[in-house]
Amino acid sequence: MNPDVTADLADLDVTLTTIEKVVDPEELSDRIRELEAQASDPSLWDDPDHAQTVTSELSAKQAQLKKVRALRERLGDLPVMYQLAEEEGDADAAELADAERAELRADIAALEVTTMLSGEYDAREAVINIRAGAGGVDAADFAEMLMRMYVRWAEKHGHKVDVYDTSYAEEAGLKSATFVVHGEYTYGTLSVEQGTHRLVRLSPFDNQGRRQTSFAEVEVLPVVEQTDSIEVPDSEIKVDVYRSSGPGGQSVNTTDSAVRITHLPTGIVVTCQNEKSQHQNKASAMRVLAAKLLERKRQEEQAEMDALGAGGNASWGNQMRSYVLHPYQMVKDLRTGYEVNNPDAVLGGDLDGFLEAGIRWRMDQLQGEGD
Structure with missing residues (x-):
């Protein structure tokens, strides 16, 4: 097997082993058995709220255990895939193994990020408030674009969204919106979206087609x-x-x-x-x-x-992301430096790269404060 592939597989094993130490599959299995016992008790639904909490936690814990075990199994299969490809001189099989290794690396990295969500409220569901800022009708339109972005992200991940309030602007877009994204860890995941978002584009509402900069505020709260x-x-x-x-x-x-x-x-x-x-x-x-x-x-x-010298800055910068549609195409997070050149994909809900970068950045900030 290629030495670079061997080294990469060893690196993936180290990362996955670290994740397993945090997740602790044995402890997770014990908790699942406890929850299954509670879920099978006929009296559980005498208290619907408690029953919902138990069944939701059970479902999330089962999914987490299944994911960790599946990643370990996939990592164990990869050396065999490479060995067979090498023995048979099969270039297509080798390409397939490379593709699986790249996909596995991304899946392990995504799971690693969830282990960083250990804050007091991180496991909660998220309440999101979006408000149009400076920029007139463009800002209201931008607020609606951001709401659509988060709803599409939620849909891609199988999270249900309940819209509580939408205040429409007169010409187009939204003055404000409030909605809940259901699902475990949606608050911890989306909390890095809090701050001021900035849009630069040729305004569709300006009859001279001039470039317009507009702003919208995003607030993320735990349920x-x-x-x-x-x-x-x-x-x-x-x-x-x-x-x-x-x-x-x-x-x-x-x-x-x-x-x-x-x-x-x-x-x-x-x-x-x-x-x-x-x-x-x-x-x-x-x-x-x-x-x-x-x-x-x-x-x-x-x-x-903070006054006692025990903490750092809880507000992670006001202006946190720029969406530039003209004169070039780019979305850039101003805290992490993460950027992509496809605003349409981001505004269509492709947010995972920004969320992962934001969570890792926040973890680095917190570790820096603790040093």
């Missing part, structure tokens, strides 16, 4: 769980109801079912209009409010830690 000590007394909120509206001010609901909740102590305002009833909209808005309050609490605790 609040029952174990979180976030309580919102009725006395601290003001609830307003109003009629939902669609693009261009069109009414999409003939009843006053949309809900706006104002948290009086902080001034945080949350709206929800995409559910079918006022009750559902209020419940969804309260979930988003709780997520915002949880993030506020986390930032306050981080600020206290």
Whole structure:
């Protein structure tokens, strides 16, 4: 076998062994057996929320164990593939082995990134808020492009998306949007998307076709769980109801079912209009409010830690990514330096390279603070 291939396989083995030490397949198997026992208890569904938590964790743990074992099996098969190709002098078989090795390297790297998601809330689902910034109608259009980007990323990974609120701009695009991306570790994965996104292009809304720079803000929050000590007394909120509206001010609901909740102590305002009833909209808005309050609490605790010299910078730079469509084609992350020359693919949901680079960059930052 080619010495370079042998060295590469040894390197992949070292990386996978490190992952296995973190994941601990034996401990994972024990936890799966515990969850299977709970899931088989007929009384489990007496508490639907707890049942959902158990079944979701069981499914995620089974998938994780299956993935680790499959990678180990594929790595074990590769030397055999190369040996057979060499013995038979089969160039096509050797090419197939090379392709499998490249794919395996990418899959191991992707799993390695998930082992870096060890923050307190990383395993949670994600609430994403997008707001149009400076740039007028182009900014509103950009906000809608970003929402579509995240929804398509979620669809590619089999994550369900629930849209809680969309506030349409008058001419085109969105003033703001709030939606939840379901699935384990979606918060930890998408949290590196938080910050200011910048778009440079020839404006389709400018009759002279001039170049326009516009901005949109992305906020990523962890979904609040029952174990979180976030309580919102009725006395601290003001609830307003109003009629939902669609693009261009069109009414999409003939009843006053949309809900706006104002948290009086902080001034945080949350709206929800995409559910079918006022009750559902209020419940969804309260979930988003709780997520915002949880993030506020986390930032306050981080600020206290920083004041004691125990932490670093929790906001990873305001302007974090540029999407350039003219005069050249490029998307570049300003923190990690990661860039691609295919904005259409990125805006179509091909985000994994940016997410992986962002998670690795954040891990390096945290390790640097600990040194």
